[in-house]
Amino acid sequence: MEDIVIASNNKGKINDFKAIFPNHNVIGISELIKDFDVEETGTTFEENAKLKSVAAAKALNKQVIADDSGLEVQALNGEPGVYSARYAGLDKNDQDNINKLLKNMENISDRNAQFVCVISMSAPNGETTQFKGTVKGEITTEPIGDHGFGYDPIFYVPSLNKTMAQLSDAEKAKISHRGHAIEQLQQFLAGEKNE
Numbered sequence: 001m002e003d004i005v006i007a008s009n010n011k012g013k014i015n016d017f018k019a020i021f022p023n024h025n026v027i028g029i030s031e032l033i034k035d036f037d038v039e040e041t042g043t044t045f046e047e048n049a050k051l052k053s054v055a056a057a058k059a060l061n062k063q064v065i066a067d068d069s070g071l072e073v074q075a076l077n078g079e080p081g082v083y084s085a086r087y088a089g090l091d092k093n094d095q096d097n098i099n100k101l102l103k104n105m106e107n108i109s110d111r112n113a114q115f116v117c118v119i120s121m122s123a124p125n126g127e128t129t130q131f132k133g134t135v136k137g138e139i140t141t142e143p144i145g146d147h148g149f150g151y152d153p154i155f156y157v158p159s160l161n162k163t164m165a166q167l168s169d170a171e172k173a174k175i176s177h178r179g180h181a182i183e184q185l186q187q188f189l190a191g192e193k194n195e
Helices: 011-020 045-060 081-086 094-104 169-175 177-194
Strands: 003-006 025-028 064-073 112-122 128-139 155-157
Touching: 003 011, 011 025, 011 064, 011 169, 011 177, 045 064, 045 112, 045 128, 064 081, 064 177, 081 094, 112 177, 128 177, 169 177
Parallel strands: 003 025, 003 064
Antiparallel strands: 064 112, 112 128, 128 155
C-alpha cells in the first residue's frame, strides 16, 4: 500500500483524503514531524498550498501533498477566503467562525458561496504541481447536520437539497471541492504511472 503524506494537522482534511484514497496509507504530517507548521503568508489558496507542500517535501525529503481551502461568499466580496480557518480568531474555532459568518450575513439576501480547494504536490527539489476544485452552494441561516467540519453545517448544496454536514463521507467525497481537486490529482498520478 503506497503512502501519501498530507502536510496538514487538520483531522477533518486528513479524513477527507482517507475517504478519497482508500487504497493508500494516508499519513498526516504530525505523525512524521512533531509541531510542523508553516506560516500561511500567501494571499491566494495557490500560494498558501505551495508554501506548505514545498516546506514539508524539503523537511521529509519526499513527495508531499498539501492543500489550502476555504469558503468564498459572494456578498462578502469573497470573504472569508484564505482566512476561512481563522476568520473569528487565531485559535481556528469552527463554531466561532460559523457564528461570525452568520452574523455578517444577517439581512443579506444573496447567499451564494463556493468552497475552493487547491492541492499542491511538491517534490523535495521544490517542483510543484497544483490542482483546483470548487463546489457552489448557498449559506444557510443556521447550522444543519452534524457531519464534516468547518463551514459544512451552513453550506447548502441545492442539487442535493442538503448541507455538506448532512452528507456521508462518501457522498461528500464525490461532490466536494477537495474531491474535485483530488480527482484531478488522481488523473495526473495515473498519467505519470502510464508514462
